[in-house]
Amino acid sequence: MRIAVPNKGRLHEPTIDLLERAGLHLENGADRKLYADTIDPDVSVLFARAADIPEYVADGAADMGITGYDQVREARVDDVAELLDLEFGTCRLVLAAPEDGDIVGVEDLTDGTVATEFPNITREFFDDAGVDPDVVEVSGATELTPHVEMADAIVDITSTGTTLKMNRLAVVEEVLSSSVRLFAREDVLEEPKVEEVRTALASVKQAEGKRYLMMNVPDDRLEDVQDVIPGMGGPTVMDIADENGDGKVAIHAVVDERDVFETITEVKKAGASDVLVTEIERLVE
Ligand SMILES: Nc1ncnc2c1ncn2[C@@H]1O[C@H](COP(=O)(O)OP(=O)(O)OP(=O)(O)O)[C@@H](O)[C@H]1O
Ligand SMILES: O=P(O)(O)OC[C@H]1O[C@H](OP(=O)(O)OP(=O)(O)O)[C@H](O)[C@@H]1O
Numbered sequence: 558m559r560i561a562v563p564n565k566g567r568l569h570e571p572t573i574d575l576l577e578r579a580g581l582h583l584e585n586g587a588d589r590k591l592y593a594d595t596i597d598p599d600v601s602v603l604f605a606r607a608a609d610i611p612e613y614v615a616d617g618a619a620d621m622g623i624t625g626y627d628q629v630r631e632a633r634v635d636d637v638a639e640l641l642d643l644e645f646g647t648c649r650l651v652l653a654a655p656e657d658g659d660i661v662g663v664e665d666l667t668d669g670t671v672a673t674e675f676p677n678i679t680r681e682f683f684d685d686a687g688v689d690p691d692v693v694e695v696s697g698a699t700e701l702t703p704h705v706e707m708a709d710a711i712v713d714i715t716s717t718g719t720t721l722k723m724n725r726l727a728v729v730e731e732v733l734s735s736s737v738r739l740f741a742r743e744d745v746l747e748e749p750k751v752e753e754v755r756t757a758l759a760s761v762k763q764a765e766g767k768r769y770l771m772m773n774v775p776d777d778r779l780e781d782v783q784d785v786i787p788g789m790g791g792p793t794v795m796d797i798a799d800e801n802g803d804g805k806v807a808i809h810a811v812v813d814e815r816d817v818f819e820t821i822t823e824v825k826k827a828g829a830s831d832v833l834v835t836e837i838e839r840l841v842e
């Protein structure tokens with residue numbers, strides 16, 4: 558099983574980091590190489606440009622891929638299936654035009670020119686709108702093209718909006734919203750390894766917003782404490798080896814990171830002591 562991952566650019570580091578946190582440790586170094594092995598002898602990694610990854614998966618150079626949804630859509634590959642939204646590399650593809658210019662709606666581009674690194678998505682967008690501008694493919698610095706009379710508008714990626722603003726461009730309309738996805742070729746979907754990789758990556762995402770809470774509770778306050786612990790199923794309750802005869806139990810629970818602050822206040826009130834909060838590396842449901 559081979560997974561294609563971005564070799565550089567802004568998706569490279571977070572993707573490697575995710576694989577590592579999922580326990581799929583890369584071996585023999587990830588730098589400047591085409592392939593790397595992982596700790597699992599049946600899983601290797603192919604480093605490729607973010608834009609080429611969907612094609613590599615579709616063609617069989619790799620079996621699974623990790624790249625932006627925008628790239629998957631632009632590559633127009635058949636026979637690949639999305640397995641997981643990895644929820645990073647979040648951005649929008651937008652139609653943008655010079656601020657204070659004449660272009661304020663899609664229809665203003667009827668006889669216009671649009672520059673983009675995403676010609677397929679762009680043509681599809683204008684087809685759906687029933688508008689037929691010239692679409693010019695560029696390979697970078699798309700934001701410059703309206704200022705050198707190459708284009709009237711652009712379709713490009715934005716996240717913070719800084720680049721558009723710096724180039725005095727304003728969003729006319731959203732074309733697509735994107736984040737990084739795990740996907741696989743349809744003919745390997747039944748392979749157990751595919752599900753193993755998906756589960757491993759999903760477990761990291763699952764754990765990200767959760768914390769593990771441990772505390773001690775007097776026997777007679779157990780119910781009060783249990784009542785104020787939110788979260789996944791019931792908490793685990795364990796007897797404590799009890800030398801002093803205090804009659805305490807230990808409670809362990811997984812709670813939403815956002816609930817931790819309030820939960821600590823509540824369990825203290827309900828009689829808990831020695832409250833410990835830890836991060837969770839992975840959570841397989
Ligand atoms: N500003 C951004 N914020 C969030 N995600 C982004 C942003 N820019 C790009 N992305 C996501 O990252 C993907 C790859 O973009 P990146 O800029 O890393 O590669 P690239 O410039 O196409 O790569 P290369 O340097 O190989 O040409 C995009 O397809 C998109 O999904
Ligand atoms: O809304 P913003 O936060 O400003 O992000 C948008 C910019 O980010 C991407 O470029 P990137 O930084 O990846 O540089 P690149 O052109 O070298 O790919 C994209 O092509 C935009 O230019």
Ligand SMILES: [Mg+2]
Pocket residue numbers: 566
């Ligand atoms: Mg880029």
